[in-house]
Amino acid sequence: MATLHNILAIFLVYIFVSQGQDIPQGGTCNPSANRVDPATHRWVSDCNSKTFCDGELCQLKGCRTHELDSRYDQGDVLIPPLCPQGQFCPDAESHCQPVRGAGNHCELNRDDQCISPPNWQQSQSSMNNGGAICLNFQCMFANVSLGQPCVMDTTLYLALSSTGRQLSNTIYRDNCMAPGLYCDLKSSTCAFAKLVGASCARDIECRSYNCGLRGLCEVPPGSPVELSPLTYSVILTLLFLGIVSVIVSLYFIHSRQRIKRQKEFKKYFREQTSFRDSIISLHSAARFRRTRPSSQPSPPEHVPLVSVAENRQRLGAPPAIRVQPSSNSGSSYTPTLH
Template sequence: MLEIFFGNLALLLLVRRCDAGSTGLGGVCSTSRDHLDSSTHKFVSDCSDVAYCSGTENGTCLARTCRRDEFPFGYSTPDAPPPLCLPGSFCPDEGNGCRTQVNPGGACQMNRDEQCARAVNWQDFSSPENFYGSICLHSICMYANATIGTPCIIDNTTYTDVGLNGQLYTTVVIRDNCHSPDLYCGQDSLLCEQSKSLGSPCQIDQECEERNCVVGICAVPPETPLRVAPWQYAVTAMCILGAMVATCLMLTLLHKRHRLLRYRELREYYMEQLRLRRSIIELHSAAATTTIFDTKQK
């Protein structure tokens, strides 16, 4: 009972923290209470998800003027969400208007890589782990182009979630500014090191080229598409052809066997008819011979 009670209590506290902003449009608010939720790191203010606060003291919750997601949270079907920002600009967590992307060294909001301006040669170090080669670590914009052996920056973020049984689960996300996925930032050396190939020993996902460390070994991520080798195609085709040939041969043999059985049945029938015909002829011949013999005796 105590486990259920504390589990429900933890779930209630987590939900209350996530839903802290409940003031609707036109309500009184203050930006001094803006913060990130300690568990989910979601931006929370006095206002609801469709509004932002206009001032630090005696502010007013106003309708948001921009959005960062295609389908923002908090808007129903009839409501028209605010527009997306144009390329080269971004919508902050507050949603109070589009802003120009920040150059390296400037401030950015947590894990908002798209707030950082891209480099001229962003194609050389862009990857799915950053935004056109730019990354936001410790709320500072920088390029993810650190080379092997050079100092690097690590940003560890812990997310907390509540399971169905009320137990708290934590997920740690590690990000760095090394050239990914070829390099990673060593936890101890704080230097960019070569990423490890499949089958190599590892401690965290970030050390592997595929960013997936399972039981201390770099493994293929579960979302990786299955790659079929050419020899597997050849073996599969040969098996299919072999099965088709075997099926045809089996059907041919069965057909021949049925024809042989039918031929034997017909042959036995014809032979029986011939024997019957001969018997009838012999009976007629015997009867005729007996009649002639009796006539001569008379």
């Protein structure tokens, strides 16, 4: 329980030291409280985040250092302006000031407060601002070549984790031409930066600016993956073979379906042709019966015609009686058996 109270006390002291007393505009402030936090190296004072201590009063800030600032809402009329080219906004964000030449004072890691060298294109990199760099609170040019004496700036940053554990991060900066060179601590001269896979002790020693936990220079996080020509050729070959196999498979599948449909069509047409021939044969036989003479025999391919009397005798029915008119009288009829 005591450990939890100690962690909470450290956290509250850290917040108080970092944020100051949060005095609004018009409030009384102490100029001697203007300072850089030794842990986070952020500018703090007695005034709140939208004001700065001018004399003994908190006044609205006259400039800002970032284009997107979370301290202000969109459309807020109190948003201070950005400084124009050739000027910079100090950490206190009091008002814009002209940039300074080499050898002049500058604030921590504020390379934008220094004037770039004439040949800034040759020394410009992501480690400086147009070839200018602020080391040990002094403006310099980051154009020192291989084997020449260099200046090293070491800054230790401290922070508290969510569990109350203190975290540290050391940042090394120098005035060697980056990213190909770095300042060697042993010789204090500029040396070649190391490639990926070489042994290292600090990030600044690596050309990738990323010294891994194993003590080797590694590819920085978020960098795109670079493939070798052999890998590209293998991938392209596999893609080509995959496309060809798909085309061949579709061809054989379509051929089987086409052959199957052809067989179905042939079977259907044979059935239709047979059905059509049967109908024609039936019509021909019927037409032949209607048109043939009584003396002409039936065609052999048809069932022979049987008389009605023969049918009755075959079935055991009594003979039919036909009534014929009598020759003796015109009004009487004589039945005859058939």
